[in-house]
Amino acid sequence: MSVEKHMLAAGTPYATPYYVVSSAAPGPVFMIISGVHGNEPASTRAAQGIVNRFNRGEWVLRRGKLIIVPLVNVSARRKGIRGKPDLNRTFPVGTGAKAGHPLSAAVFQLAKRYRPSWYLDLHEANGLSQLNPRRVGQTLIISTGSRAAGIAKQIVKKMNLSIPNRAYRFNIRRRERAGTSRMAMQRLLGAKAVTVETCWSLNFSLRVRLQSEIVSHFLRAAGLTG
16 A cells, blocks of 8 residues: 655645555545635544555555545635635536636546546534534535435444434435535546535534544445455
8 A cells, every 4th residue: 555645736826735545456446625615624634634544554445546635725724714716616517617716627637537436525514414404514415316325324324323412413415516526526527426514513623533434434335445
């Protein structure tokens, strides 16, 4: 297994590291991004922590390849803001359509290069979905008819078994929103795409742990880890 560091949007003001974790055995490609919004720090911390675990050999990729971009929007993260424009409304919306921002264009081109079978976009949100159906904190978001639905439901069930506080448990949400990375990867590249949302009101370290556990479950379900 190897972990290689590269630069996304190299040579531009938007440059940010990404990592390619490669196993010795053939298998699916799994892609994870985080930090599209700069005010969602736990997801970024979790993504970088996952890279570190592979670097230290604590997690081992047994087959396939993993692409991770831990902090997409460096400028927004420095300012602690969602970002203007909202990058998660600027991804291509159809065949032949262009991304509306250099960063979303760079992420999409990276995905086109590796053609991931699975794609996770890590986020955070306001409000607990268990207490308010209009909120998406503590959810896995998929599209109607998504091929990721079965695995996503299994992972929600596994996560909830380990969360004693019912208000903190996860739900599945189905949303169609043009311009999101999830919709672009599913519609244009055929990936099984899922948006992961933890809730801001939870303790920071808990949010990081939940994000990491969800990623671990998905990697195992996709057959990349044991």
